[in-house]
Amino acid sequence: MQGTFQLVEPGALRPHEDVDMERVAALAEEIRTAGGFYPPVLIDETTRVILDGHHRWHASSLLGFALIPCYAVDYLRDDAIRVISRRTEIAVTKHDVVAMALSGRVYPYKTTRHVYDLPEAIEPVPLDRLLHATR
Numbered sequence: 001m002q003g004t005f006q007l008v009e010p011g012a013l014r015p016h017e018d019v020d021m022e023r024v025a026a027l028a029e030e031i032r033t034a035g036g037f038y039p040p041v042l043i044d045e046t047t048r049v050i051l052d053g054h055h056r057w058h059a060s061s062l063l064g065f066a067l068i069p070c071y072a073v074d075y076l077r078d079d080a081i082r083v084i085s086r087r088t089e090i091a092v093t094k095h096d097v098v099a100m101a102l103s104g105r106v107y108p109y110k111t112t113r114h115v116y117d118l119p120e121a122i123e124p125v126p127l128d129r130l131l132h133a134t135r
Contacts, residue, residue, distance in 0.1 A: 001080035001116050003073035005040065007130070010060050010068050013041070014049045016101035018109045019058050028059035036124030040069035042114065044076070049101040051075060051083075052114045065130040071118060081116040 031037055037060070041053030050057055051073075060068045073081060076094050085092045092112050100107055 001073060001078055001119075003045070003071050003078075003119075005122060006070050006072050007067040007125070008041075008043070008048070008070045008072075010057060010065065012048050013043060013057060013068075013070075014047065014101040015054055015057065015106055016049055016051075016097050017054050017107045017111055019054050020109055021058075024055050024058040024062065027055050028062040031056070031059055032063060032127070034124070036126055037065075037069050037130060038122075038124035039118055040071045040122060040125075042081075042116065042118075043070045043072050044098065045072035045074055047075075047098055047102060049075070049098050051081070051097065052116070060130070063127070063130075065127075066132055067130050069125045069130070071122065073116075081114060084113050084115065086110050086113050 041057050042051040043049060044051060057068065075081060083092055083094055083097055090111055097112060
């Protein structure tokens, strides 16, 4: 999987799946306690669709982050990233994920699962670096 690490404004990202707000609140506290943000949110470099990390994205809003760590990939062309449906009644493809996000709608919570490996060189980003919009 090839991509680039970026600090991105949360409002620039497009979700494709709903979240569990109780999990978001718990995750925000976990991030605050850890003092760093990891793993980065996986996004499509072209459309800014969130592929993995919807809960971290929402938690970043609760924490007041101006920027969030993202790993941007060429989603539709990178065969090292796969999507599977967690719901037998909903089939999903990479194109479906992008189309859903671009439509402004979202799949129900826990519909998709992306399978991928992040590069080992990526490390947690200190939270103070995310509070201000300086990349």
